[in-house]
Amino acid sequence: MTTEHAPASGRPTLEQVARVAGVSRATVSRVVNGEATVDPRLRELVEQAVTATRYVPNRAARSLVTGRTDSVALVVSEPDTADAAVPAAGALADPVFGRTVTGLLREFGPRGVQLPVHHAADEASRERLLAHLGQGHADGVVLLSSGPADPLAERLARGPLPLVLAGRQAGALPASYVALDQRAGGALAAVHLLERGCTRPAVVAGPPSGPGADPAHRERCDGFRGVAAERGAAEPPVAVAAADTPAAGADAARRLLAADPLTDALFATTDLLALGALAALRDAGRRVPADVAVVGFGDDAAVGAEPGLTTVRRPVEEMAAETARLLLRQIDQRGQRAPSVIFPPTLTVRATA
Amino acid sequence: MTTEHAPASGRPTLEQVARVAGVSRATVSRVVNGEATVDPRLRELVEQAVTATRYVPNRAARSLVTGRTDSVALVVSEPDTADAAVPAAGALADPVFGRTVTGLLREFGPRGVQLPVHHAADEASRERLLAHLGQGHADGVVLLSSGPADPLAERLARGPLPLVLAGRQAGALPASYVALDQRAGGALAAVHLLERGCTRPAVVAGPPSGPGADPAHRERCDGFRGVAAERGAAEPPVAVAAADTPAAGADAARRLLAADPLTDALFATTDLLALGALAALRDAGRRVPADVAVVGFGDDAAVGAEPGLTTVRRPVEEMAAETARLLLRQIDQRGQRAPSVIFPPTLTVRATA
DNA sequence: TTGTAGGCGTTATCAA
DNA sequence: TTGATAACGCCTACAA
Numbered sequence A, B: 001m002t003t004e005h006a007p008a009s010g011r012p013t014l015e016q017v018a019r020v021a022g023v024s025r026a027t028v029s030r031v032v033n034g035e036a037t038v039d040p041r042l043r044e045l046v047e048q049a050v051t052a053t054r055y056v057p058n059r060a061a062r063s064l065v066t067g068r069t070d071s072v073a074l075v076v077s078e079p080d081t082a083d084a085a086v087p088a089a090g091a092l093a094d095p096v097f098g099r100t101v102t103g104l105l106r107e108f109g110p111r112g113v114q115l116p117v118h119h120a121a122d123e124a125s126r127e128r129l130l131a132h133l134g135q136g137h138a139d140g141v142v143l144l145s146s147g148p149a150d151p152l153a154e155r156l157a158r159g160p161l162p163l164v165l166a167g168r169q170a171g172a173l174p175a176s177y178v179a180l181d182q183r184a185g186g187a188l189a190a191v192h193l194l195e196r197g198c199t200r201p202a203v204v205a206g207p208p209s210g211p212g213a214d215p216a217h218r219e220r221c222d223g224f225r226g227v228a229a230e231r232g233a234a235e236p237p238v239a240v241a242a243a244d245t246p247a248a249g250a251d252a253a254r255r256l257l258a259a260d261p262l263t264d265a266l267f268a269t270t271d272l273l274a275l276g277a278l279a280a281l282r283d284a285g286r287r288v289p290a291d292v293a294v295v296g297f298g299d300d301a302a303v304g305a306e307p308g309l310t311t312v313r314r315p316v317e318e319m320a321a322e323t324a325r326l327l328l329r330q331i332d333q334r335g336q337r338a339p340s341v342i343f344p345p346t347l348t349v350r351a352t353a
Numbered sequence C: 001t002t003g004t005a006g007g008c009g010t011t012a013t014c015a016a
Numbered sequence D: 001t002t003g004a005t006a007a008c009g010c011c012t013a014c015a016a
Helices: A012-023 A025-032 A039-054 A057-066 A097-112 A124-132 A151-158 A182-194 A215-230 A246-259 A271-283 A316-332 B014-021 B025-032 B039-053 B059-066 B095-113 B125-133 B149-157 B182-195 B216-228 B246-259 B269-282 B315-333
Strands: A074-076 A115-118 A140-145 A165-166 A174-180 A199-207 A238-240 A265-268 A295-297 A310-313 A339-343 A347-348 B073-076 B117-120 B140-145 B163-166 B176-180 B200-205 B238-240 B265-270 B291-297 B310-313 B340-342 B346-348
Touching: A012 A025, A012 A039, A025 A039, A025 A074, A039 A238, A057 B315, A074 A097, A074 A124, A074 A151, A074 A215, A097 A140, A097 A316, A097 B095, A097 B117, A115 A124, A115 B095, A124 A151, A124 B095, A140 A151, A140 A316, A151 A165, A151 B149, A165 A238, A182 A265, A182 A295, A182 A310, A182 A347, A199 A215, A199 A246, A199 A271, A246 A265, A271 A295, A271 B059, B014 B025, B014 B073, B014 B269, B025 B039, B025 B182, B025 B310, B039 B216, B059 B182, B073 B095, B073 B149, B095 B140, B095 B315, B140 B149, B140 B269, B140 B315, B149 B163, B149 B310, B163 B315, B176 B315, B182 B200, B182 B216, B182 B265, B182 B291, B182 B310, B182 B346, B200 B216, B200 B246, B200 B269, B238 B246, B246 B265, B246 B269, B269 B291, B315 B340
Parallel strands: A074 A115, A074 A140, A140 A165, A165 A174, A174 A339, A199 A238, A199 A265, A265 A295, A295 A310, B073 B117, B073 B140, B140 B163, B163 B176, B176 B340, B200 B238, B200 B265, B265 B291, B291 B310
Antiparallel strands: A310 A347, B310 B346
16 A cells, blocks of 8 residues: 655655665665665666656755755855945956856866855845854855955854865965966066067056955066066056046056156056056057057956957966865865965967057 | 763754743744744744854755755856857856846845856756756746857746746746846937937947847847937948957948948947947047947946946846846745846946947 | 644664 | 664644
């Protein structure tokens, strides 16, 4: 008398597979989880039953007993945007976010690791997130942080969950990270410009505070100036833009040109700034790259430039893939911290330099 | 003799909260789930115990018994990119993806609904995804589809899971959607240009096939021409760009200017195309907007223009939030299809028109 | 209104 | 090597 009280959802369970294969649940479980200690003949039987019933393990049940979730939280954190001048945009609208997701999914997807996204933009969402993660709803965390001093980074780093910081160094925090060699990027730009024959380069640097602020601006700038000094070029003057926008970049470029009309190369620490510089050069009647060569940084806004902007490209997808691998390793090794990795950027040469 | 066999993970369970509050698990469960039938005094007690123990429900356990997952899959689908000319970019790098996530999270976050992201770009990932979703790992699906004829859309629509198409109409598919009124966007641009005094407008339209192809180009174009005809303006000539890139936009604009040197307004069905048109106008020595006014579409690349690009803005975040609400309603109503919604765009006036 | 008890699908611990 | 059997944390009749 098979009572068969239908489990509401018509999906097959271990029990059913076991019945079909004529073995116990335990054996089916072993086969499904690839354990070695199982008779080849039984294994064969079970595998047939699995495909016959189209069985797929129930994540919730598995998670309940193993304590693992097979999911990694992608947390996009940004400083309270309430006071900032950037209203709608936000870190999620940055192509870097999408490219990061692409890279992460490349590793996680095939392994069946879920990637729930979280956005922490204010106190409330931060607390909710922390509580959520604290409950063990993810096996690890990828933190995509826009600010250097992120309160969330610290709290997550002190927490028990494996954590990898994406695109930003950990500083004093006990966490591994995957970051870009910003200095090397600046150096790349300098070498290219100098080898091109430029002798009076200048730098449009992003703001040290306010919208678009980022310590990376300074590192890129330092890398650029380091090479210039090393190669005996004139010490490149630096104009700091008020914000990371084309308008501010144009303004900074104008100041640079006014201070030294013979400037023949401009390195902007951001593509957006470079776009503004391009506009300023146009207005000033300078030809690009004949009179002034321009190199940007990021390869984000570069797609919008006509003619194409020569720029320093960050291997965001590859970095994200490495982030995923690092995190997976940490999860496997039960919290044992993985080494951090720094990626070198590359130069994408287009029309402006 | 409290045996207290530590549950490995030190997280509080219903049981512990119940002990602290001096009630039964059932009562705690009721309070946590907001059931009305519970004595206010007990409720108070339980709530205190919950905060004291920092209790957060265990999703896996809950999911196991309810059959729900409290998570919605965000599926980003794009046609096989293998042959396409766009290598690294992809739909995820588009700011629209991030803005959509922002809007979805606005609704899902506070309700504790997870948002795992999936990327379906080839046959393998599509099948894996379908199997995954078929197993009931999500309560519903938001499909962000780049192509009009998406094989995934059809299969999901026929499946049992609640589905909402984001940013694209369903066509013949049995699914609800949230889309933009593309025609109205074109009309908006036309009205603005005409009221500005322009009399010889022209259109740079995106490609009907190939990279950046999208039926929306035509709708925007139709909306624009409809208003022009209605208001007795000259029939606007249309140049179709070879791709959705600034270079192709510049090329199309040049053709338009050559055909009619008196052209005094340009509407591009994409911001990227508009950027190219701007460059072409510059090269041709036309002042913008004095000689030729320019309006773009999307407000994506607009951030990269200097001076600012006047453009048609899509309320992507709001649309995504509505998508979330629609889906939630469908999930609550056990598959009962929700009505679709079409959003009107707005005009963002900057410097070019 | 509250508590008791059974079961969701899986893994893990034992015996056999 | 295999099979019972006991959790895992929660919800939900059902009984009180």
